[in-house]
Amino acid sequence: MKIAILSQDPTLYSTRRLKEAGEAQGHQMQVIPYLRCYMNITSRKPSVVYKGSPLENFDAVIPRIGASRTFYGTAVVRQFEVMGVFSANESQAISRSRDKLRCLQLLAREGIGLPVTGFAHATEDIDGLIETVGGAPLVIKLLEGTQGIGVVLAETHQAAKSVIEAFRGLDANILVQEFIKEAGGADLRCFVVGGKVIAAMKRQGKEGEFRSNLHRGGFAEKIKLSPEERSTAVRAAKAMGLRIAGVDLLRSNHGPVVMEVNSSPGLEGIEKATEVDVAGKIIEFIAKNAAPGKTRDRIQY
Numbered sequence: 355m356k357i358a359i360l361s362q363d364p365t366l367y368s369t370r371r372l373k374e375a376g377e378a379q380g381h382q383m384q385v386i387p388y389l390r391c392y393m394n395i396t397s398r399k400p401s402v403v404y405k406g407s408p409l410e411n412f413d414a415v416i417p418r419i420g421a422s423r424t425f426y427g428t429a430v431v432r433q434f435e436v437m438g439v440f441s442a443n444e445s446q447a448i449s450r451s452r453d454k455l456r457c458l459q460l461l462a463r464e465g466i467g468l469p470v471t472g473f474a475h476a477t478e479d480i481d482g483l484i485e486t487v488g489g490a491p492l493v494i495k496l497l498e499g500t501q502g503i504g505v506v507l508a509e510t511h512q513a514a515k516s517v518i519e520a521f522r523g524l525d526a527n528i529l530v531q532e533f534i535k536e537a538g539g540a541d542l543r544c545f546v547v548g549g550k551v552i553a554a555m556k557r558q559g560k561e562g563e564f565r566s567n568l569h570r571g572g573f574a575e576k577i578k579l580s581p582e583e584r585s586t587a588v589r590a591a592k593a594m595g596l597r598i599a600g601v602d603l604l605r606s607n608h609g610p611v612v613m614e615v616n617s618s619p620g621l622e623g624i625e626k627a628t629e630v631d632v633a634g635k636i637i638e639f640i641a642k643n644a645a646p647g648k649t650r651d652r653i654q655y
């Protein structure tokens with residue numbers, strides 16, 4: 355098969371591993387920086403053009419779209435879909451997952467466990483918003499943050515109020531969330547491929563830090579999930595319409611709760627912590643599902 359990895363940086367661990375794993379399984383792999391592609395949007399022969407020539411005869415694309423490039427990146431993925439090319443994750447599903455609020459609303463609709471979360475535009479009734487999530491301590495998040503930046507723990511009602519006012523004063527969109535203290539600064543990253551959890555790790559924040567992000571100095575180790583955690587992760591990926599997803603769970607007193615669902619989960623942390631060949635499993639899944647004739651000329655939303 356001929357598979358394109360849509361990634362801006364061929365030297366990234368995830369990009370390199372996907373290319374390597376694809377080649378090891380006998381596929382022709384090409385890394386394509388999607389920001390350098392342009393599109394010919396016509397109903398007769400739609401195409402994606404890169405370095406002056408149309409990209410033709412691809413059987414599948416693996417989108418690795420950066421968080422700050424969602425708009426253009428998903429447009430390129432959508433163009434491949436229009437051309438009948440199988441995408442490891444559909445453009446619609448990627449867009450959906452990029453907005454934390456939208457993500458939580460979709461998960462709530464499916465009855466999946468979530469931390470109690472509030473969202474408001476106006477600042478007139480901050481007290482009401484704080485009460486909605488059970489009062490302080492609580493977590494305040496910027497809607498478009500990643501890597502733990504923009505996630506704040508407010509320990510008192512007054513602190514929460516000031517932080518909310520400050521963010522709203524800057525016109526930032528924020529959500530307010532129940533603080534799952536019992537998670538103890540740890541979360542679970544469940545790597546879902548094709549409706550199965552293929553690897554899972556526990557990330558523990560460094561001493562005194564409630565955020566477990568590896569970028570914030572967290573530490574990762576392999577973990578065995580409970581059946582309930584496993585099924586929550588699979589249901590969350592499905593609710594978002596993602597075939598490949600990194601589902602982050604917190605262990606709360608009332609069972610696993612989903613914090614976020616990532617459509618381009620990184621491979622380095624999970625492969626190193628679990629020693630699972632995640633890249634290989636992604637390629638196997640694509641080879642099985644992008645077989646010619648299976649997805650051609652059809653886009654499902």
Ligand code: ADP
Pocket residue numbers: 469493495499500501502503505531532533534535537539540541559564565566567602604613614
């Ligand atoms: P980001 O997208 O920046 O990674 P997250 O929503 O994943 O933001 O939050 C970052 C980290 O903060 C999480 O990995 C988790 O360890 C911690 N955290 C986030 N929300 C909560 C919460 N409601 N209760 C307890 N810890 C939380």
Ligand code: MG
Pocket residue numbers: 501502567602614
């Ligand atoms: Mg996170």
